[in-house]
Amino acid sequence: MKVKRYIGHTAQEAMQKVKDEMGKDALILSTRKIRQKGITGWFKRPLIEVVAAADESNEGNFTPRRIVPANATNYASPVRQDDTSKVLEKLEAQISNMGEILNKLTSGFKIMENHAGPGIKQEYVPYYEMLVKNEVNEGIAKDIIEKAGLIHERSSVDFERCLKRVLMEHIGPSRPLEVSPGSRKVVVFVGPTGVGKTTSLAKLAAIFSIQKQMKVGLITADTYRIAAVDQLKIYAEIMEIPLSILYSPREMLAALEEHRDKDVIFVDTAGKSIRDRAQEKEILELISLSKADEVYLVLSCNTSYSGCLNIIKSYSFLPDYKLLFTKMDEASNYGVILNCRYISGKPLSYIATGQSVPDDIEVADPNKLLSCIMKRVEV
Numbered sequence: 001m002k003v004k005r006y007i008g009h010t011a012q013e014a015m016q017k018v019k020d021e022m023g024k025d026a027l028i029l030s031t032r033k034i035r036q037k038g039i040t041g042w043f044k045r046p047l048i049e050v051v052a053a054a055d056e057s058n059e060g061n062f063t064p065r066r067i068v069p070a071n072a073t074n075y076a077s078p079v080r081q082d083d084t085s086k087v088l089e090k091l092e093a094q095i096s097n098m099g100e101i102l103n104k105l106t107s108g109f110k111i112m113e114n115h116a117g118p119g120i121k122q123e124y125v126p127y128y129e130m131l132v133k134n135e136v137n138e139g140i141a142k143d144i145i146e147k148a149g150l151i152h153e154r155s156s157v158d159f160e161r162c163l164k165r166v167l168m169e170h171i172g173p174s175r176p177l178e179v180s181p182g183s184r185k186v187v188v189f190v191g192p193t194g195v196g197k198t199t200s201l202a203k204l205a206a207i208f209s210i211q212k213q214m215k216v217g218l219i220t221a222d223t224y225r226i227a228a229v230d231q232l233k234i235y236a237e238i239m240e241i242p243l244s245i246l247y248s249p250r251e252m253l254a255a256l257e258e259h260r261d262k263d264v265i266f267v268d269t270a271g272k273s274i275r276d277r278a279q280e281k282e283i284l285e286l287i288s289l290s291k292a293d294e295v296y297l298v299l300s301c302n303t304s305y306s307g308c309l310n311i312i313k314s315y316s317f318l319p320d321y322k323l324l325f326t327k328m329d330e331a332s333n334y335g336v337i338l339n340c341r342y343i344s345g346k347p348l349s350y351i352a353t354g355q356s357v358p359d360d361i362e363v364a365d366p367n368k369l370l371s372c373i374m375k376r377v378e379v
């Protein structure tokens with residue numbers, strides 16, 4: 001099964017792309033209007049995004065089980081109140097993003113002006129700059145360089161090796177999901193809205209059920225939006241995995257009972273906005289009622305440093321969790337992963353690298369991360 005996103009200037013154009021690539025019977029998962037990137041995008045006609053699925057073995061000859069024309073009637077509808085607030089929210093995010101870019105530029109100039117760096121020995125400055133260029137936060141980069149410097153000065157080991165050692169300690173070992181047949185594991189996905197919780201959950205559900213031949217169950221507690229339930233329903237139908245829908249955390253016990261024979265149960269939750277205390281309570285209830293074995297905090301690699309800081313702070317109510325990163329394909333480098341590891345102290349699990357289910361996810365590889373963070377050394 002392959003899930004892919006198509007963009008067109010009109011619905012017809014996007015649908016034509018779907019037809020051309022996936023065949024005329026591709027399953028349409030969702031359609032929506034999207035704005036073009038950048039401030040100027042708000043003044044241009046919106047584009048149309050269509051997410052479609054097709055069985056890879058049957059591509060071009062796929063018989064849909066059910067067609068869900070999500071949002072299909074929305075094209076001509078006038079701008080509503082919630083659309084306006086979404087536009088404002090996006091504008092705010094873009095403005096804060098611009099602030100972030102300005103900060104980075106200013107700090108870049110500071111490095112150029114004062115080549116000695118922020119209290120760092122001259123010989124280490126190129127490494128500091130390399131980390132900062134790879135979007136490691138300046139304070140974190142300084143701390144890492146200082147730690148490596150201390151090891152270097154106390155030993156005869158060259159600085160680069162010391163730096164790699166310290167970076168490896170901060171990246172830490174990866175802790176992907178381990179499931180053994182018969183021992184039912186409950187895994188809960190939490191995170192901000194739109195980061196890729198449901199898609200990542202579907203990718204792992206497919207890997208565990210199709211590739212690893214485990215008995216998988218799905219539970220969704222995201223009943224705030226009809227489209228959210230439909231999204232997981234479609235994945236569940238395609239993968240032939242049973243799905244239970246919870247309208248209140250209290251229904252968790254009954255749902256678990258429905259999945260009593262499963263090896264692993266994936267629980268999807270609604271995206272949480274920062275400081276939503278009611279939703280925090282609901283997530284905690286879901287975790288405790290399901291006796292969750294693992295919780296994955298899903299974060300997008302597109303998030304700024306201050307964004308990550310706020311998200312990680314806002315999830316400090318969780319007893320424990322692992323970090324799962326998405327949208328690596330849209331990010332320019334890997335510093336964000338190191339920053340989140342450093343701030344949260346929580347282990348890495350998976351990195352998602354695109355929209356295709358189940359292909360675009362991999363176990364976080366510390367060596368690969370290290371070499372990406374250490375790239376472009378200018379010494």
Ligand SMILES: Nc1nc2c(ncn2[C@@H]2O[C@H](COP(=O)(O)OP(=O)(O)OP(=O)(O)O)[C@@H](O)[C@H]2O)c(=O)[nH]1
Nearest residue numbers: 193194195196197198199271326327352353354355
């Ligand atoms: N480029 C890219 N897109 C991704 C990735 N993971 C998810 N997406 C896309 O991000 C969008 C949102 O994904 P969802 O899985 O619905 O996100 P969510 O966190 O469940 O969203 P809510 O339930 O609304 O909070 C979809 O268009 C996905 O296809 C990824 O690794 N790379």
Ligand SMILES: [Mg+2]
Nearest residue numbers: 197198222228
């Ligand atoms: Mg979701």
